[in-house]
Amino acid sequence: MDDNGIIQLYWDRNDQAIKVTSDKYGHYCKAIARNILNNEEDAEECVNDTYLNAWNSMPTHWPEQLATFLGKITRNLAFNRYKRCML
Numbered sequence: 486m487d488d489n490g491i492i493q494l495y496w497d498r499n500d501q502a503i504k505v506t507s508d509k510y511g512h513y514c515k516a517i518a519r520n521i522l523n524n525e526e527d528a529e530e531c532v533n534d535t536y537l538n539a540w541n542s543m544p545t546h547w548p549e550q551l552a553t554f555l556g557k558i559t560r561n562l563a564f565n566r567y568k569r570c571m572l
Contacts, residue, residue, distance in 0.1 A: 488550075488552075491509065496544060496547070498544075506555070514532045514535050515529065517560055528563070534562050535555055539558060
């Protein structure tokens with residue numbers, strides 16, 4: 486499925502959006518989180534939080550580049566988790 490189709494699923498509030506996003510971008514997002522956190526479980530949690538954040542933000546924002554949009558969310562979540570763990 487192309488990115489516009491995936492984004493439309495989010496806008497339609499279709500649960501399939503999460504599965505399709507995971508299938509297409511799950512490894513990409515997990516690699517970002519894993520490179521920052523160096524922890525498999527924390528990376529997986531960040532990826533799941535990425536899907537939730539995407540779900541909550543899509544109805545008001547249509548991203549031009551879905552991969553970049555998801556990567557930015559994942560990166561920010563991973564950095565926030567890293568900062569919490571360092572304190």
